[in-house]
Amino acid sequence: MKSTDKTLVFNKLLDQYRYLGLPEEFIDDEADFTIHDLKDIHKDVPYQSPVYRTNFFSFVFVKDATGKYTTDEQIFETKPGTVYFTNPGHFKSFEWRTLNEVYLITLSESFLKENVHADIFDEFPFLLAETVPPRVLDAQLFSEFEQLYHQIAGIYFGDCIYKNRMIGNLFVVLLLKIKAYFWLDYNPIYEGNRSSQIVKSFKRTLEKHYRQLASGQAQVMFRVQDYADAQHLHPNYLNNVIRSKTGKAIGTWIAEKTIAEAKSMLQNSAVSIKEVAYRLGFSESANFSNYFKKHTDLSPVLYRKQQAGRTS
Structure with missing residues (x-):
């Protein structure tokens, strides 16, 4: 962890979680992958994070919560049914006003390439988009993602020796659903x-x-x-x-x-x-x-x- 212009920069998941007060005991620092239900982490709400920058991808699935997050200078509201992701390099912060169920998946580029797809950015180019606005899904569509992230969490907190490969395979399905439902026609190059x-x-x-x-x-x-x-x-x-x-x-x-x-x-x-x-x-x-x-x-x-x- 280091500081640039008073903004924290995290190079390891463990550093980020430790600073923000997130649980460390289940973090596999070698695999660079975590998944948590944020209600188990943020006991006191409302919660406002500092501005920081990471070298990791974050995927957030908001089943029942309200708040907002910032990416660089853009501010987005979050409410039940919201799905969004952020990629490395941007200034970020987040706020929770109410928090009942929100799953956060955080993973590195190396994990994506090793366990999801070797040519991850060719297969899923939207991951490199400068900023992708959040999407709010209806209950039926959100439930498809809910089943997936619960499966991933179950494997992550288990002790199977093949858990990274299993998580990788499930994450392919998750990314394909994102690609199909949200960004099938999205061109990450067109950003005005x-x-x-x-x-x-x-x-x-x-x-x-x-x-x-x-x-x-x-x-x-x-x-x-x-x-x-x-x-x-x-x-x-x-x-x-x-x-x-x-x-x-x-x-x-x-x-x-x-x-x-x-x-x-x-x-x-x-x-x-x-x-x-x-x-x-x-x-x-x-x-x-x-x-x-x-x-x-x-x-x-x-x-x-x-x-x-x-x-x-």
Whole structure:
């Protein structure tokens, strides 16, 4: 657990539960999965949580309770029949005014990939949506989810050696129901102005980073994960937005920018190829030469000679 701008950031489920006063005795910290009925946890209602950020997914099934929750700057009311989920990276808080039965499932990306689906975000892309509003279900539809989360809870609190696999299989059914009933036609890329802001921010970060590389203020080339971290987004989600809005994946943007900067520096004969490689974050000039040739069909030496010939 750490604090950023007075906001708590939890990297482990155990840290989050301990800080919020949730029961710890049934948490499998290795599996990164928990399920609880919140009435067994929050004995005193109303309850207001602090603002925090986690690296986990949370699924909430509100059978009988009222309150609200926030995701970044958006506030949503919760009432009987509400189902919602939040994904990692966002600022969150929640409030319960009344609380009789609410099941909370919290799990990590690694648990999803290991026990639910190896290509979890290809199968269920809505998990990467920036913010998905809650849905309020009628009693009959909510009962389908109720049966599932009670089954999952029964397995979780049991002692079967295959419980993670069994929970994983049931969670596939749960996600398929969510996909079918709520987000069958939902496109996580279409989020109005927010997507445009994400693209603009990415381009600004890209440009700033290469200026820092060229000036020696940075020594390591950013990866997709670094650009995602800069906006507190999942890298798959960021890449989907960039590809959808620009027609190019982040990897393509990085490659094109790297080659453009390399060409600019190679046209300056005072800068050695070794120095060009170093400034662009390559640990070895040979790696840079291979990278440059892969994208241009020319070695840096030959490219420099060609440019020198054109200006002589």
